[in-house]
Amino acid sequence: MSMSMPAMKTEATAAALPSNAHAAPVVTMMPKRAPRTETYARMAREAAVRVVPPVIVIALLLVIWELICRRAGSTLPPPSRVFKDTKELIFDPFFDRGGIDKGLFWHLSASLQRVALGYSLAAVAGIALGTLVGQSVWAMRGLDPLFQVLRTIPPLAWLPLSLAAFRDGQPSAIFVIFITSIWPIIINTAVGIRNIPQDYRNVAAVVQLNPLEFFTKIMIPAAAPYMFTGLRIGIGLSWLAIVAAEMLIGGVGIGFFIWDAWNSSHISEIILALFYVGIIGFVLDRLIAGLGKVVTRGTVAN
Amino acid sequence: MQAYLKLDHIDKTFTRGSATTEVLKEINLTIDKGEYVSIIGHSGCGKSTLLNIVAGLTGTTNGCVLLENREVNSPGPDRAVVFQNHSLLPWLTVYENVKLGVDKVFAKTKTRAERDAWVMHNLNLVQMAHARDKRPNEISGGMKQRVGIARALAMEPKVLLLDEPFGALDALTRAHLQDSVMALHQKLGNTILMITHDVDEAVLLSDRIVMMTNGPSARIGEVLEVPLARPRKRLELAANSSYLKCRQRVLEFLYERHRFVEAA
Numbered sequence: 126m127s128m129s130m131p132a133m134k135t136e137a138t139a140a141a142l143p144s145n146a147h148a149a150p151v152v153t154m155m156p157k158r159a160p161r162t163e164t165y166a167r168m169a170r171e172a173a174v175r176v177v178p179p180v181i182v183i184a185l186l187l188v189i190w191e192l193i194c195r196r197a198g199s200t201l202p203p204p205s206r207v208f209k210d211t212k213e214l215i216f217d218p219f220f221d222r223g224g225i226d227k228g229l230f231w232h233l234s235a236s237l238q239r240v241a242l243g244y245s246l247a248a249v250a251g252i253a254l255g256t257l258v259g260q261s262v263w264a265m266r267g268l269d270p271l272f273q274v275l276r277t278i279p280p281l282a283w284l285p286l287s288l289a290a291f292r293d294g295q296p297s298a299i300f301v302i303f304i305t306s307i308w309p310i311i312i313n314t315a316v317g318i319r320n321i322p323q324d325y326r327n328v329a330a331v332v333q334l335n336p337l338e339f340f341t342k343i344m345i346p347a348a349a350p351y352m353f354t355g356l357r358i359g360i361g362l363s364w365l366a367i368v369a370a371e372m373l374i375g376g377v378g379i380g381f382f383i384w385d386a387w388n389s390s391h392i393s394e395i396i397l398a399l400f401y402v403g404i405i406g407f408v409l410d411r412l413i414a415g416l417g418k419v420v421t422r423g424t425v426a427n
Numbered sequence: 428m429q430a431y432l433k434l435d436h437i438d439k440t441f442t443r444g445s446a447t448t449e450v451l452k453e454i455n456l457t458i459d460k461g462e463y464v465s466i467i468g469h470s471g472c473g474k475s476t477l478l479n480i481v482a483g484l485t486g487t488t489n490g491c492v493l494l495e496n497r498e499v500n501s502p503g504p505d506r507a508v509v510f511q512n513h514s515l516l517p518w519l520t521v522y523e524n525v526k527l528g529v530d531k532v533f534a535k536t537k538t539r540a541e542r543d544a545w546v547m548h549n550l551n552l553v554q555m556a557h558a559r560d561k562r563p564n565e566i567s568g569g570m571k572q573r574v575g576i577a578r579a580l581a582m583e584p585k586v587l588l589l590d591e592p593f594g595a596l597d598a599l600t601r602a603h604l605q606d607s608v609m610a611l612h613q614k615l616g617n618t619i620l621m622i623t624h625d626v627d628e629a630v631l632l633s634d635r636i637v638m639m640t641n642g643p644s645a646r647i648g649e650v651l652e653v654p655l656a657r658p659r660k661r662l663e664l665a666a667n668s669s670y671l672k673c674r675q676r677v678l679e680f681l682y683e684r685h686r687f688v689e690a691a
Contacts, residue, residue: 324514327484330502332528332582342527346518422518 202393210393225377225385233401235377236367239295240409243302244363248356251307255314255355256344265315276308280366284373294374298367305366306359310352317351318344346421353417360413364406430457430493431618432481432586437490439476450476452644454490456637458586463612463619465629467677468639469685474622477639478590481620482508494585504532507579511591513571515563521574522559525549528582549581550574552611569600576608580615589621593628602661605632613658626681630673631659638680649680 187204194203202210218230257264258272283304287297325347329339345352371380379398386394439451450473458464466474479485481492483502491498494505507528515524525546533542550556553573558566563574572592579587592608593601609632612619623629629636633653640648653673655664664670 322514324510324512325516327482327502327508327510328514328516328527330484331482331504331506331508332531333503334531338531343516346516349518 202396207393207396210391211397214394214397225375225381227377229379229382229398229401232377232379232382232398233405236371236379237405239298239371239378240302240360240363240367243299243367244306244360246299247303247305247307247310247359247363250303251310251355251359252314252352254307255311255352256318256340256348258311259315259318259348260344269315272308272311276312280305280362281369281373284370288374294376298370298374298378301366301370302363306363309358309362310355313351313355313358314348317348320351321347349421350417353413353421357410357413357417360409361406364402364409368402431460431462431495432458432620433493433496434477434481435490435493437477437480437492438488439473439480439485440488449644450642451480452646454647456647456650458618458620460618461616463621463632463634464637465621465623465633465635466637466639467623467626467629467681468645469641469681470624472639472642472645474639474645475590478508478588478620478622481586482506482588484508504528504582505585506588507582507584508588508590509572509575509579509592511594513563513568513575513595515571515574515578517563520560520562521550521555521566522546524563524574525578525581528578532582546581549577552580552614553577553607567600569596569604572596572604573607576611580611580617585618587617587619589619591622591624593623593625601628606661608632609657609659626674626677629677630655630670631661631664636673636677638677638685640685648685651676 191203191205193199194201194206208215214229218228220228221231254268258268259265280301283301284297287300287304288294291297291300321344325343329343334342367378368380368383371378372384375381375384379402383395383398386392386398434454434456437451437454438449440447440449442448454477456464466477468474476485480487483492483499483506486500491500493499499506515521516527519527526542529537529542529546529549533545537545547556547559550559553576555570555573555577558570558574563571566574572595576592589608593604596604605628608619611617612632621629621632630653636651636653637647638649638651639645651673654669655667655673
């Protein structure tokens with residue numbers, strides 16, 4: 126109060142007060158900025174700790190590869206040759222000269238579309254079947270032996286049969302993705318449902334949730350960590366299967382691109398394609414893992 | 428006078444393969460409205476089974492449970508349970524955990540705003556309103572149990588079933604929570620059936636203590652009236668002669684006449 130009294134009386138002090146008030150925030154800004162740069166520095170250090178080791182390892186491997194494959198008569202190209210041969214493919218992934226003469230983007234997106242379709246079907250059917258098997262003892266007794274046998278069949282062994290059934294490459298490839306990725310989803314979902322603590326079931330019983338509410342409010346969240354384990358294995362398997370399946374069915378797709386490159390002895394293109402396949406497989410895995418992390422937030426840590 | 432809750436000639440036999448075990452034999456008990464009854468016994472005597480039977484989570488082999496003269500044999504919000512290990516759903520917040528029951532029980536009788544206010548009212552009763560947006564793994568064991576009590580109270584049960592509600596807590600938290608439950612019972616006048624293995628807890632909280640013999644074929648050995656006026660104060664009771672007499676009586680039952688043989 127005593128401070129504001131003179132400010133009201135004379136203009137001079139009134140003008141002096143705001144400038145004082147201005148000075149104050151400037152002073153407080155200083156200590157605020159210092160820790161911020163510190164946190165940036167710490168973040169940079171943490172990033173460096175993560176990034177530097179793999180960069181060194183990759184650089185080393187490239188050097189070794191270069192040294193080994195540089196000799197005359199080497200069957201595989203060194204990294205420098207790979208880069209020179211595939212420069213066009215790397216820098217122009219979007220060209221389309223009709224037929225199968227397309228940029229890598231189109232091949233990869235064709236493969237990803239097949240995976241997206243087959244995997245989505247597998248996720249829906251797998252979670253439904255897994256819930257059934259996890260919830261019902263009779264369904265488990267009836268279906269589990271069947272699942273255990275079917276899941277050991279290699280993906281490509283299904284391809285001739287599905288070609289015979291669908292008489293077309295596209296649905297056959299999607300079916301192979303589906304049948305490959307569904308088993309881990311079914312089995313993990315079933316384990317998750319079976320492991321729902323009796324306490325949660327008791328809570329649901331006392332509150333009198335109906336079966337649908339029990340499914341959405343208790344079962345799905347309680348089993349979600351297991352489901353995502355299955356979904357993650359599934360996406361990995363489906364990416365494995367698509368490359369092999371596309372080699373056989375032909376058309377547009379990264380698998381056929383690799384096979385075609387082999388037939389035309391473009392070894393560098395194969396290496397580039399493998400690099401992309403690896404990166405995309407990694408991204409798909411991280412994507413499902415990240416989704417799982419968001420969805421199961423709070424469920425895992427109990 | 429008609430009994431509010433009546434356990435009528437209850438037998439319970441578990442069958443596993445060809446082996447059958449008789450857990451409970453000829454349990455008869457009537458509980459009046461507003462009464463606080465504890466069931467005490469050694470572990471394995473089937474007292475939790477008995478509570479599950481009243482809750483409807485376990486069926487009886489013979490006999491039945493009558494609530495206001497109507498047989499109850501399936502679980503329902505009229506017999507809300509506070510579980511021993513809180514059993515909060517870890518993916519829901521404190522508020523959502525309580526809301527789950529409220530939304531079902533008052534789906535038709537309360538509007539959305541009323542239900543929200545009712546959830547908060549019950550969280551306030553157990554002094555947990557401040558943690559409404561926390562998840563169970565972010566709060567302490569005692570707090571979780573408070574939320575468990577709020578969830579049960581919010582269903583407006585005719586009988587509140589407490590299954591060793593303070594068993595998993597440390598001694599200080601336990602005493603604190605016992606006082607809270609006593610205050611709630613005083614304020615709301617609930618009918619409460621509590622399972623416990625703690626003699627002091629039973630005497631402090633109950634109007635009557637039901638002492639069970641050891642299993643198999645456990646039965647009600649003795650029922651003790653606790654003639655202590657409410658509200659009861661923990662510190663004052665420590666020197667109260669009828670408190671000590673009751674305590675003595677239960678201890679004698681448990682440790683002299685029905686010693687737990689396997690524990691020796």
